[in-house]
Every structure is written in structure tokens, then in C-alpha cells.
Amino acid sequence: MPYRAPLDDVRFLLDHVSGYGSIAATDRFAEASRETAEAILGEAARLCQDVLNPLQRVGDTDPARLENGIVRTPKGFADGYRAIAEGGWIGMSADPEFGGMGLPVTLAMIVNEMMSSACLAIQLGPLMSQGQIEALEHHASDEIRALYLPKLISGEWSGTMNLTEPQAGSDVGALRTRAEPNGDGTYAITGQKIYISWGDNDFTENVCHLVLARLPDGVPGTKGISLFLVPKRIPDAESNPGERNALRVVSLEHKMGLHGSPTAVMSYEGATGWLIGPEHGGMAAMFTMMNNARVGVATQGIGVAEAALQHAVAYAMDRKQGRAGGSGAIIEHADVRRMLAEMKAQVFAARAIELICAGAIDMATATGSADWDARAALLTPIAKAFGTDTGIEVASLGIQVHGGMGFIEETGAAQYLRDVRVTAIYEGTNGIQAMDLVGRKLRDGGEAAYALIDEICTRSEAARSREPELANAVWNAAETLRETTEWLVSRTDPEDRNAGAVPYLRAFALVLGGWAHLAAALHGTPAQARLARFYILRMLPAHAGLLAHVREGAADLLALSPEDIAA
Incomplete structure (x- = not known):
């Protein structure tokens, strides 16, 4: 199925959620104006739609293989990689001294997401190069940087x-x-x-x-x-x-x-x-590459989720089944529409978190501010885990929307789930991301978390005059998140934190998603506003159960012995 880059949602998030205007207003990124960003993303969209997307099924049916010690890649992958390299997409955010564009990470992440939607198998290669480029920029000698960076940035190596x-x-x-x-x-x-x-x-x-x-x-x-x-x-x-x-x-x-x-x-x-x-x-140097990759992997999960959503919507609009009203297509059935709405609302939330995180990275780079650096560090595990969980969940729902045909490989629905499943495992499993969040990222006494929660509450309060029901729901969720964060910060036993790490990360992501959807309710199109209402009133309430789980601590979990579980 043809892929269409979600530029309208991206534009909205850049203008109303991620603070791209502040990024472009810095001296570091003054040339990356909103107009420049629009031109770059439009060109990237064409690359993804016209060149990379046709390789999606090819890579699955004609896999890479090893022949006499030589790796043979699928037909067309060399041309696809060449198009990525010659367009300068590998070095978008790399240092101009070595041939990079020096653009904000925000734009690079959007392009990575679109490439992941088009063909994740090929996008993974440039992503690895991007991580290595950043590691060498920060940690290699002048001689190594001068030799290797131009070759990596150009895509020759x-x-x-x-x-x-x-x-x-x-x-x-x-x-x-x-x-x-x-x-x-x-x-x-x-x-x-x-x-x-x-x-x-x-x-x-x-x-x-x-x-x-x-x-x-x-x-x-x-x-x-x-x-x-x-x-x-x-x-x-x-x-x-x-x-x-x-x-x-x-x-x-x-x-x-x-x-x-x-x-x-x-x-x-x-x-x-x-x-x-x-x-x-070595670990400090490697973590530079891994942190780059973690945000990049978030874009992979979101990219696959977007592609799976588009695939499922197209099928649901065309498939006639039962006695649904209107067109007679299965999208008229309430449960099918529920699944599609959940998919679309969650993709919007995950993309918002990805761009808020990327924006914090850019502002830290541009200003040298420790506060922006702390926010980027806080958001990185949330973006990685929620983005990849979203990829898996949306791809799975996409199969469900297809019904029996989703289980048949020829429709292509199953490939999204098979491809994206590993993203929750590599670059640090999502459980490790969650433990990092409740461990290292709260060692500041929760200061970075509280600052972000304060911002959510302030914006929710300002929205009460226009959207009181939705604004109150987001404000209340943020306050519950604050109370649970206070509980976690007060724990002296690290197992109390670790036992609830995954539900805490998920709840944090849901609240951030509610914040982004509230902006859509205020400033978005009528369709975005209706989707925001669906998310805030139907999906955001799950945060309460997740945070209740967190506050139970570890005692009952650890009381279950290995023998109890194996029985």
C-alpha cells in the first residue's frame, strides 16, 4: 500500500507542541527557519513515498543473505541507500565542518520517522551511522574525526x-x-x-x-x-x-x-x-551513540505505527462486511472505529513525545542550559519505550482490523508487527528504559520531572476557559503523576521503584500525550479536536490504574517466589 507522509500532524506539533519556533530563534539554528524546515520535510516525504516505500515488501520477501562470506542485500536496497546518502539525509544534524548540515535533531528525527514508515529495514542502516557520527564528534581524536566523519556523513562509509x-x-x-x-x-x-x-x-x-x-x-x-x-x-x-x-x-x-x-x-x-x-x-563514549540511537529507535516505532495505521484505515474503508450503515465498509462498525481511533490517537501522542524530546535536545545544544539537558535526559527513556510500545500495539491492532486477512502475509499487515517487535528490545529493553527513568533520572530529587509536570499543569489551567472538561482531566492526571513521583523519590529501597517502573513510564507518557492532545483541542483542526477528546476522555484515564500499581511498591511482587510463578 502506498505510504503518505503525515506532514499535517508534523506541522501542527512543530507549531503548537514541540516549540520549534524557539529552536529556530537560537543563534545555533537560525538558518533552520520554519520555511526551511517545510522545504526539507517536503523533499524527505517524496524520497520516502516514491523511493523507499516500494522496498518495504521487497526486503521481506527477498531477505539479506550471506554468500561465501559476502553479504548480499535485497534488490533495490543499494539504490535506496544511495538516494538517502546523496540527499545528505545521513548527516542532517552532523557538524558542517565535516560535511553535515548542522540542522536540529528535531528535523532529523522527523525524517527518520518517515523513512521508518516507508521501509524500516533500510532505515536502520543510516540510523547506525548517525549514532556513530555523534560518538566520534564527541569522543574521537582530531585525526580520527578528520578521516572518518566526512566518509560517514556522505554515506560512502x-x-x-x-x-x-x-x-x-x-x-x-x-x-x-x-x-x-x-x-x-x-x-x-x-x-x-x-x-x-x-x-x-x-x-x-x-x-x-x-x-x-x-x-x-x-x-x-x-x-x-x-x-x-x-x-x-x-x-x-x-x-x-x-x-x-x-x-x-x-x-x-x-x-x-x-x-x-x-x-x-x-x-x-x-x-x-x-x-x-x-x-x-568506553561506556561513556558508547552511551553517546546509544542515547542517539534510543531517540532514533523511538522514531522507528512511531514510523511503523503510522504505516500500520494507514494500512489498516485503507483496508477498513474498502472492506464491506456485515450491516454497518453509511458505506457498508467495516470502518462503520463501532469497534473497528474504536480500534482505528486508538491507533491514531496513540500515534499522535507518541510523535508529540518524540518531538518534545528532540526539541529539548536541540535547546540544550543551542543554549548549553543544564535544565534543557535534564529535560532531554528525562524524556529519552519515555520516548524510546512509549514510541516502540506504540509501534507494537498499533501494528497488532492493525492486524485485528484486517481480521483473518491480517494473519495472511500477502496483505502486508503482519510484516509491520514482525519488523517493529525488536524495537522494544534493542538499545536497552523497555524495562531497562523504565528503570533508568525511576533510577538515574529521578536522582535529582525529581526536579526535572516536577518542572515538566508544572508546565503541563500551567498550560492546562490556561486552557480551562476554552476546554474546561478536557483541561481539568489533563490537570488532574498531571497532579496524580506528581504525587506518584513524590512517592517514588521518597523510596529508599530501589526495588520499590523498579517494581513499578514500567507502569510509571507508561503513565508519564499518557499524561504527556494528554498535554499534546489538549493543544490539538485548542488549536487543531476539527478532526484533531475530536480525536483529542477521544484520547483525553477514553485513553488518558488508564494513567490512574498504572500509578496505583506503582504505589504498591515491591513487597507483594517479591513475595511471589520463582516456584510460585513456575507452579
Whole structure:
């Protein structure tokens, strides 16, 4: 089914929710005017609709494969990647010194979302490069940046992230990959990594791997880990890809979805690598890339949700069934309309959170403000978890709207769910995101959370004269969120926080979604206003049960023994 970029909703959120006007008013982003943004997003929409979307089914039915040690990508993927690279889309927010556009992250995230809607399997490759670009900008030496950044930004070379090993998943500190000094400033990297997205391809000149490994004097755990840049081909004196490095793709994973994206098992066999950042400082450097990827993964979930929604709406408008009134199509049935309304309202909420988070990142970059930085840090796990949960839930509902035909692969509805399911797992599972939210992100005594809740309450109070019912509902939800945040901050046992971490994150996201929908009720089109009423009165109330769950603490949960659960 053809994909149509949701530019109307994006425009509304930029103008009325994410504060893009403030971003464009800064010296840092003065050239990224609203008019410039409109032109950029329009061009990106055409790329996604006309070039990338036709690759969606191709990647699923003609998956990436490994032949005699060479990764073969699906037909058309090389041309699709080339269109992304030649358009400058990989380096949208990268440093202009090295060929980037220097645009706000907000615009890059919108483009990433549209690419994810069009074809998630191919979008994942540029996303990995974007994360590596940011990590090298912040942590690499001048020599490394001068050599690698122009190639990564142009798309001539691609980047990956190598963390996971067979025995070391979320517990990264258990890794066994070794780094031995070669005596010339380089290191010999030896070990195996798994789940490496776009670990290789057949269309870029070089593939640059960021690899976590332990030096001989590295202490156990995460404090002893260092980060290394290990290229597939070692650059020669003219900065061209030279001799083949001592690394290889062992196999490609057989996955539930994302068949067009090669996910590799990588073997490093004394491969030459260069240290990025200080010795034993690998986690700090890698987290720069991971935090970039977490916001990026949020856009992947939302992008797939948008595509699944459009797919389901088109089917529901066309499929005749039963005695529904009007056109006779199943969209006339109340329950089908409920499902579609839930899908659309949740996508709007998740997109709003994504853009509020991206806006905070941009304002932190432009102003150097610690308050904006704290808001961005607070919102990152919420955006990642809620965005990807939205992708899964909306794709699942999309199958339900299709009925039996949703279970048939030819309709394409199932692919959305298969492709998006992993997004709740990689770049830190959504449970880990939630524990980060109630742990590290509340260590400031809840200051960043309270500041955001205060803003929601202030805007809700201002809306009471025009939309009293909706404004009161959002205000009350925000106050309940505040009370529960106070309860979490007061806990001395971390298990009390962790036991309710996931429902707390979900409730926070629902309240933020209510705030965005309230803006739509005030300033949106009649259709947006009606959808806002549906969300605030029917979906937002779920926050109360979620926050009640949070305040129960951990005692009853931990009282359930493993034997109780296994019985």
C-alpha cells in the first residue's frame, strides 16, 4: 500500500507542541527557519513515498543473505541507500565542518520517522551511522574525526555498534572481547559480537565498527571497558579503503522480522582498531551513540505505527462486511472505529513525545542550559519505550482490523508487527528504559520531572476557559503523576521503584500525550479536536490504574517466589 507522509500532524506539533519556533530563534539554528524546515520535510516525504516505500515488501520477501562470506542485500536496497546518502539525509544534524548540515535533531528525527514508515529495514542502516557520527564528534581524536566523519556523513562509509556477545547482553560488563596494544598506537581486537545491525553490506566502500573491548589492565565490569573503531578495510595514506582487516561476518541471524536488514554475528581475529575516548572510558563514549540511537529507535516505532495505521484505515474503508450503515465498509462498525481511533490517537501522542524530546535536545545544544539537558535526559527513556510500545500495539491492532486477512502475509499487515517487535528490545529493553527513568533520572530529587509536570499543569489551567472538561482531566492526571513521583523519590529501597517502573513510564507518557492532545483541542483542526477528546476522555484515564500499581511498591511482587510463578 502506498505510504503518505503525515506532514499535517508534523506541522501542527512543530507549531503548537514541540516549540520549534524557539529552536529556530537560537543563534545555533537560525538558518533552520520554519520555511526551511517545510522545504526539507517536503523533499524527505517524496524520497520516502516514491523511493523507499516500494522496498518495504521487497526486503521481506527477498531477505539479506550471506554468500561465501559476502553479504548480499535485497534488490533495490543499494539504490535506496544511495538516494538517502546523496540527499545528505545521513548527516542532517552532523557538524558542517565535516560535511553535515548542522540542522536540529528535531528535523532529523522527523525524517527518520518517515523513512521508518516507508521501509524500516533500510532505515536502520543510516540510523547506525548517525549514532556513530555523534560518538566520534564527541569522543574521537582530531585525526580520527578528520578521516572518518566526512566518509560517514556522505554515506560512502557506514557505521555500526558492537556491544552484545553471546554471554553479555544487557549485562555489557560481562563481555570477553580483548584489546591488546600493538605498540604503534593501534590495538589488536579479538572476540565475537552478535546482533550487529547492518554488520556488513554490498554497497558502501567501508563498514566502520565501534567495538567495546577490554584492555589487559581493564578491571572487571563496565568500568574496565574501552571503545575502539575497527574498520572493515584499513584506510591507506590517501584515506581510501585499503587492506582487509582481520574481521569477518560469521553468519546472519534468522529473525522474526526486518529480513532486509542484515543482522550479523561478527568475529574479530586480531583486527586493527583505534581507541575512541580514554582508556577504560568506553561506556561513556558508547552511551553517546546509544542515547542517539534510543531517540532514533523511538522514531522507528512511531514510523511503523503510522504505516500500520494507514494500512489498516485503507483496508477498513474498502472492506464491506456485515450491516454497518453509511458505506457498508467495516470502518462503520463501532469497534473497528474504536480500534482505528486508538491507533491514531496513540500515534499522535507518541510523535508529540518524540518531538518534545528532540526539541529539548536541540535547546540544550543551542543554549548549553543544564535544565534543557535534564529535560532531554528525562524524556529519552519515555520516548524510546512509549514510541516502540506504540509501534507494537498499533501494528497488532492493525492486524485485528484486517481480521483473518491480517494473519495472511500477502496483505502486508503482519510484516509491520514482525519488523517493529525488536524495537522494544534493542538499545536497552523497555524495562531497562523504565528503570533508568525511576533510577538515574529521578536522582535529582525529581526536579526535572516536577518542572515538566508544572508546565503541563500551567498550560492546562490556561486552557480551562476554552476546554474546561478536557483541561481539568489533563490537570488532574498531571497532579496524580506528581504525587506518584513524590512517592517514588521518597523510596529508599530501589526495588520499590523498579517494581513499578514500567507502569510509571507508561503513565508519564499518557499524561504527556494528554498535554499534546489538549493543544490539538485548542488549536487543531476539527478532526484533531475530536480525536483529542477521544484520547483525553477514553485513553488518558488508564494513567490512574498504572500509578496505583506503582504505589504498591515491591513487597507483594517479591513475595511471589520463582516456584510460585513456575507452579
